[in-house]
Amino acid sequence: MIINDDIFQESDNYFLRSLQSLHSTRLAKASVFGSILSYNGQVIEASPLPGIIGSLCTISSKNDEVIKGEIVAVNENKVDILPYESNLDIKVGDVVFLTETQQEVKVGHALLGRVIDGLGNPLDGIGKLKLPDRKGLNGDRINPFKRKPITEVLDVGIRNINALLSLGRGQRVGIIAGSGVGKSVLLSMITKSTDADVVVVSLIGERGRELASFTKEILNSHSKDKVVVVAVPADRSPLLRIQGAKRATAIAEYFRDLGKNVLLITDSLTRVAHAQRELGLALGEQPTSRGYPPSVISLLPNLIERTGTSTENSGSITAIYTILADGDDTTSDPVVDTARAILDGHIVLSRDLAQQGIYPAIDVNQSISRLMNDIVDPTQQKNAQLLRKYLLKYNENRDLVLMGGYVQGQDPDLDNALAIWPAIVKFLKQGESEVCRFDESISQLAELLGA
Numbered sequence: 145m146i147i148n149d150d151i152f153q154e155s156d157n158y159f160l161r162s163l164q165s166l167h168s169t170r171l172a173k174a175s176v177f178g179s180i181l182s183y184n185g186q187v188i189e190a191s192p193l194p195g196i197i198g199s200l201c202t203i204s205s206k207n208d209e210v211i212k213g214e215i216v217a218v219n220e221n222k223v224d225i226l227p228y229e230s231n232l233d234i235k236v237g238d239v240v241f242l243t244e245t246q247q248e249v250k251v252g253h254a255l256l257g258r259v260i261d262g263l264g265n266p267l268d269g270i271g272k273l274k275l276p277d278r279k280g281l282n283g284d285r286i287n288p289f290k291r292k293p294i295t296e297v298l299d300v301g302i303r304n305i306n307a308l309l310s311l312g313r314g315q316r317v318g319i320i321a322g323s324g325v326g327k328s329v330l331l332s333m334i335t336k337s338t339d340a341d342v343v344v345v346s347l348i349g350e351r352g353r354e355l356a357s358f359t360k361e362i363l364n365s366h367s368k369d370k371v372v373v374v375a376v377p378a379d380r381s382p383l384l385r386i387q388g389a390k391r392a393t394a395i396a397e398y399f400r401d402l403g404k405n406v407l408l409i410t411d412s413l414t415r416v417a418h419a420q421r422e423l424g425l426a427l428g429e430q431p432t433s434r435g436y437p438p439s440v441i442s443l444l445p446n447l448i449e450r451t452g453t454s455t456e457n458s459g460s461i462t463a464i465y466t467i468l469a470d471g472d473d474t475t476s477d478p479v480v481d482t483a484r485a486i487l488d489g490h491i492v493l494s495r496d497l498a499q500q501g502i503y504p505a506i507d508v509n510q511s512i513s514r515l516m517n518d519i520v521d522p523t524q525q526k527n528a529q530l531l532r533k534y535l536l537k538y539n540e541n542r543d544l545v546l547m548g549g550y551v552q553g554q555d556p557d558l559d560n561a562l563a564i565w566p567a568i569v570k571f572l573k574q575g576e577s578e579v580c581r582f583d584e585s586i587s588q589l590a591e592l593l594g595a
Contacts, residue, residue, distance in 0.1 A: 176242040181222055183234045186426045188213060188225040190240045198282065200244040201225050207233050212263070214247075214383055217427055226423065228263065228384045247282070249391050250275035251398040255372045256342070259359055262376040262388035268363075279394045281387070283450040292453040297519050298407070298462050299582040301337025302330070303574050304506050306585035308528045309491060309513040310520050313405050314453035314460035317513070318413070318483045321493030321505075322472040328358060329576060330493070330504045331409055331466065335362050335371065337579040340407035340462065342399045346392030347375045348385050349415025382419035382426075386443075389416045393450050396461045404459045408451055414468040417444065417479045433478045441482055448486050474510070489513040502572055509536050527589050534561035534568065567592055 178191035180203065193201070195215045203211040203225075211232055217224035225240065250264055252275035259268040266273055294312040311317060321327050335343050345362065347355050355375045362371055372395055376388035389410060396408040410416070420440045421431075429437035451463035467483050467490075474480055474492055484490055489512050497505035509532060517525055538561040544550050545562065552559055561568070571592050574580060580588070 178240050180234060180236055180238040180240060182236065183232075185230075186226070187216070188227060188234060188240075189222045190225055191223075192219075192221065193223050193240070193242045195223065195242050195245055198247055199242060200247050202241045202243045203227070203234065203238055204241070205233055205238045206235055209233060212243075214387075216383075216423065224427065226381070226383045226426070228381050228387075230381055246280065248278040249281050249394040249398075251277045251279050251395055255395060256370060257363065257368050257372075259363070259373040259375055260391075262374065262380065262384040262391060264391065267375060277398065279398050281390050281394055282446075283390075283394060283397055286454055290455050292456060292460070294453060294460075294515055295519060297582060298405075299339045300334045301339075301579040301581065302333060302504065303580035303585045303588060304504060304508070304572055305491070306580065306582045307524070307589040308508050308531065309489070309506075309511055310516045310524070310582075311462065311489070311513060312515045312519045313462055314451075315488045315513070315515050316448055316451055316463045316486070317465070318487045318490040319464060319466045319493065320469055320474050320480055320484075320490055321466070322469050322495060325493040325495050325498050326503055326505050327466045327468075327493060328354065328411065331411055331464070332358060332361055333504070333574075333576060334407075334464065335409060338407050341370065341404040341459070342396075343371045343407045343409065344392050344396045344399070345371060345373045346389055346408070346410040347373065347377075348388050348410065348412065349376065349378045349418065350411065352377045352379070378415070382422040385419035386416060386423070389413075389447060393447060396463075397450060400454055400459045400461050402459070403457070406459060406461045408461050408463045409465075410463070411466045412468050413444065413447075413465040413483060414479050416447070436478050440479070444479070444482055445486050448483075488515055497572075502569065503576075504574060506572070508532055508572075509539070524586055524589070527593050530593055531568070531589065533557055534564070537561045538565060538568075564592065 176193055178193050181189040181191060197215055197218060199215045201213050201215060203213065205211065211227055213225040213227035215223050216226045254273050254275055258266060258273065261267055294314045296313045298311045298313045300306060300311060305311065319327055319330065335345060347358065355377055359373050359375060374388050374392040376385050392408065396406045399406045417440050420443045421436050424437035424439045425431060429439060431437055451461040453460045465483065467480055469477055469480055472495055492507045492510040493505045494507035497507065534557065537558045541550060541558055571588060
């Protein structure tokens, strides 16, 4: 046992009370403790502890309050700890314990149908979770040459995506849009209608009202028995928001290792990046583009690369991340640009389409699935390319047609697009409660184009 002499500034009774208050905490193999040196409202400085970055610490304040935090920096004479909560009553001399050197996530089938927070605590009021297994919070690296190729289509129940942006099991996709364009509604539709074995939904940094309504809608649907929800609202600490995204990914990895085809939905990746930005700036990192420190750019690929296909004996994790484009900037935003480069495709939602009442407001010509041509037959590829051409022709010449400046017969493709435009709009629209299976989507596309 390592003892720091500074903690004996207070009476032995305080130290004993601290140990008693932590009787339910799983301490590290060697119960190591130190004392608080300073606290500036964000970062706690403590006497040296033999932990690494990411180690879990528990602080017992003199007011008998138990506070959890994580080591975020290690120095020669101190460690920096970021607590999971804010506005804490912490004083110099409070005892800090090293409770876990390698953070692990409790997992098990009892998670299905439940709602938990970033630390794994139940939020649904149903009762405690009995989870027998554990997974590392930061996951295990997979040799990319041992990953199975993506060959199977994932049916998401959305006609537009199934027919024109087909997704494969194990693909990583981003949904890029500004605020209020329908990202959450689209995610809800996918969650309720997908044919994945398990759906893990990670709601990070969203409004509390939206978390409650979105979660209630999902769990009241027929998919309740296969959904796990990890919810961390916007008023939680940045570290807890990052923890929520990592925990959801670890849960998805657990079910993948059991051979399940998992759909991981994270809403939103941008809020995770914002949390890392807050954390990085608080620790003194230098801001770069739009205030994002370098740690943000390293966090995103580390999180995303944990998903996808795995070895021959495992299942897959199809990951869908929503990405908030500030000011509808879908090109130069650093998070959007970084995610677009890492992911296997992106779906862009258009505010113009939403204003026209076309939902889901997917801008097909700005969206792409990089694996579509590898998993669908040539006929569907040809039909999808033809409809893309019609959409492009119509949008490029819409103003000219409305002003009466276009003479029919000058462009055969535009003539065909104009002739079937009402049917195209009907094809693109889909009600929130409507489900369109993959085979049905393909046949409707062929019927639309007369193929």
